[in-house]
Amino acid sequence: MRIALYGSPFEAVKAKYVQHLIHKLEENNVPIIVEQQFHDFLIDHVTFTQNVDLFETPKELHEKADILLSVGGDGTLLNTITLVRDSNISILGINTGRLGFISSISTDQIEVAITHLLKGDYTIQERALLQLETNNNLFGDTNFALNEVTVLKKDTSSMIRIHAFLDDEFLNSYWADGLIISTATGSTGYSLSCGGPIMVPGTDNFIISPIAPHNLNVRPVVISDKNVIKLKVEDRDELALVALDSRSRAIDPSLELTIKKADFKINLIKLRDQSFISTIREKLMWGKDKRN
Secondary structure, three states, X not given: OOEEEEEOOOOHHHHHHHHHHHHHHHHOOOOEEEEHHHHHHHOXXXXXXXXXXXXXXXXXXXXXXXXXXXXXXXXXXXXXXXXXXXXXXXXXXXXXXXXXXXXXXXXXXXXXXXXXXXXXXEEEEEEEEEEEEOOOOOOOOOOEEOXXXXXXXXXXXXXXXXXXXXXXXXXXXXXXXXXXXXXXXXXXXXXXXXXXXXXXXXXXXXXXXXXXXXXXXXXXXXXXXXXXEEEXXXXXXXXXXXXXXXXXXXXXXXXXXXXXXXXXXXXXXXXXXXXXXXXXXXXXXXXXXXXX
């Protein structure tokens, strides 16, 4: 088993947990491959007692690793998909950030998590992605998203008008600050904050959620992941953006956006006693009465 590390800068107080992670891998003689920029950060905060290999490109990662550990929050894990792509490398998220829905292993669970990982005591959850197609190939070869594709107004410009079509049938014209097309994985993210439902992973659906719609009777819609969505944006200020997770580009109002299910999936590692239901209960504090 060859394990790669990718992450974001973390607070100094979290260094001892990352050091413990590295020590656990080293004592089990696991080959470690570290993303170059993350390694540059780590060498000032932790110590490696064995030589580590480095990677910078998706190709190097695919050639050198079997599993990728994402060290950070959910945003960090979302960034890993542009490296992993369709390689089938499995990802485990270790949360050194805040809430952490998909990076659900907390720092105090690292010991147990790595023990289960090295024993092969885990399962793989396949997560669907969204793919964006435009005639100008706006995002190049990273035109996919794990959480959501979002069209939104830029800065403080007035609301935009988004014409939405489902399998070429007109759905609605949204007067709003934007529109979110979310996967089940992304249902606990931006879409949730805009009133969208929570969907259990593995549900073969996407969610269309308007952002601050002008008409209050316009509600989120759950659709099949087999549907193809087409969006046309009207923006008098020409300041609209389209975002794939955290990556965004300005768009020309004449650009047509085609959104559909990607032809590959991302593999997330699920450890024993870990489930989506238990995660949302914990993170959203369901069943905890703060009055007592």
